[in-house]
Amino acid sequence: MSADLLAAAVRQAGGRIVAALAARYRDLDLAEEAFAEACARAAGAWSREEPPRDAAAWLYRTAERCALDWLRRRQVRQRLRPDPPPPTPTVEDEMSDDASLIPDERLRLIFVCCHPAVAPEARAALTLRLVCGLSTLEIAEAFLLTEATLAQRLVRAKRKIAEAGVPFEIPGPDAWPERLEAVLSTIEIAYSKAHEDAAGAGPHAAYAEEMLGATRVLAELLPREPEVLALAATVRYAEARRPARLDDGGVMVPLAEQDPRFFDRARIAEAEAYLHQAARLNPAGPRALHAAIHSAWCARCSLEEPAPWPAVLRLYDALLTLGDDPVVRLNRAVALNEVMGAAAALAEIEALNGAGLAAFRPYHAVRAALLTKVGRKVEARDAYRRLLALAPPSAERLWLEKCLATLEH
Template sequence: MSRLLDQTFRDAGGRVVSALAAAFRDLDLAEEAFAEACARALERWGDAPPADPAAWLYAVARRWALDRFRRRATAAAWRPDDAPPEPTPEDHVMALDQPIPDERLRLIFVCCHPAVSPDARAALTLRTVCGLSTVEVAAAFLTPEPTLAQRLVRAKRKIAEAGVPYDVPSPDRWPERMDAVLSTLEVAYAQAHADAAGDGPHADFATGMLNLTGLLARLAPDDAEAQALAATVRYSEARRPARLAPDGAMVPLTEQNTADWSPALIAEAGRFVARSAAISHARRAVPGPRALQAAIHGAHADRATTGLTDWAAILGLYNLLLLQRDDPVIRTNRAVALAEVEGPAAALDALLCIDAPGWLPLHAARAEMFARLGWDKDAREDYDAALALGPSSAEALFLKARRDRLLPSAQRWGLRSARIRADPQGSEPFAS
């Protein structure tokens, strides 16, 4: 794939597929049409690409889809949509002044329809709207790829059989879909956040999720979790300028220079947090998981003004979060905070109890704790395991640098750690 086509695929692929799906009411057809347009682009662009590559792909894909419809036996049963009603304020917010209508948020709501099983809603959206590969989606949900692929097939079939309308439902129907919509945006943003250098295939998700979370927060002004997710994305993006060292290596949060953080994005995040808290307070509701995550990011952001990180408060927030969302991601992040409060031994005890084989952040966190305890052999094994899982370029440089600081020999620590790995609750506890 040429560089231009590759860039267009990443920047506009989700919008093109979403617009095609909205027009033809067929997810499979939309994906096939877009793939056909990309194939034709490879043949025809050459040294004279179109002035607007995204619009060219959309036009070619739409013509191909129309031809496909005409060749189908069911062509007579299909007709274009009726003339649209007068645009609503929501329509004006979602409108985009360019040849390809931005139907991403609309299609996200379609994929998150209650007719689709809960375990497939976010996964289908990430695959269809955001363009993640099946391998990437499976990794994001810590699910075997064949299992995930079967879920996607069943979900698309369910949408077709149930005749799910390709429209954003009225706000009173949003609660039944909102959690899946927010989960989709969370995972999509995580793909961009993991790429500190911003040179990976999903780097554009960072800007896209800033826009979409802000849009959703405006469309759902009384949804505390929508406000909280918008805050979290802004807190994270505020730190992006500080996430890369001069040598291109990732800089972990605790070592970032807060002078490089964006005060404007932090302030904007704070307003979303305040709105989320006000909604929960008015409803006498406990903060949801995304509100707690936003509070954790806010506690880290306070270091820009206080110079200190309140790790005890952060650990307390993670303890509350575990009551609502107990998964390997939260447990691993909590262990990192636990290391700052109770020491690396307590953190390593917690990490060794997490069952998420082949998950890169877990290996990296364990390696860090082993290294702090002087168990260099075990640290090296986990660093090597993390590097073998294909991290982004910036993260790979960071992991290699940490691994190379280890002593080449620490055999006795490795033997001792092997015994405790086999029985983490045994009689030979870690020493701080």
């Protein structure tokens, strides 16, 4: 019983507690270790005595005390004068719940974890560890790394933050565009890993849930940033379609064939609210346009309704005016195929050859489908075989094998 209580408190408030400790002591290791120690003490204390009314507040106070003890011992060792002792909690403190007791420093911590001076491949992992409270094992599985490799990456990133003097501050307005971009692209990378596997049964499953949480937190903290809101919308639209992304045989279903009756309408409503707000602030931002594409798909009520290809094509056109991006071109070619025909789309795709997409499965998938459509079967078969060699998740593999099989007759 007390173990359940502890697990729930860690899940629910762990990120917030670690963030508050990190922001206060400007030390990520100290924050993590103090929180771990508080959890260890809770495991003992709560089984012996009555568990506290507010588990999160108990953990925060205990972790704070541990951190201060360690700091004081460290300072004594360094012959520095210790800080004055922390104020003893007042009766009001004891009564108050965690919402008012634990300051919300998660945004600050997200900016620290996603600082441009931190290695890009470590940012998402560090954010998931410290802000979302995932274990190193969970993150390692999500990134398809061994736990040792991931742990080493985290250690290196935390060391960099400490030694290079990365500030525990929300950046000033002049640095905001670059810094917020680093935060958003970190979340995007993390989410695309979770989204990749249509089955959601693989190691990424729980992790999509975390991305919903991370984008919600970010949107709560930055309600005036259109790109933040748009990203929160996109993650929700994409998750809303998850039940329709697999058929009964566990095979991936392509976007235009996903049955809207299986879409999660509550999730879509959440997404709509975010997108509405984002579009009011800046309808032409790149992430707002991406969210609008998802919205067009989610607006379908049944498979009888025509797929929104013309609208999708217009949105990709708009995205291209913001900047040339091979992945946008690739996705646009899919819509172009439906609106203008496969030959036009294939010409676009061939122009992308050498744009660094050789290991990008969607590139080969789109190309293979287009080659099939224009009747270049030998090349199509080749493309499918190359795709299967890129180790796709099982739902995608089953679908690709199906496509390949139709070519073999």
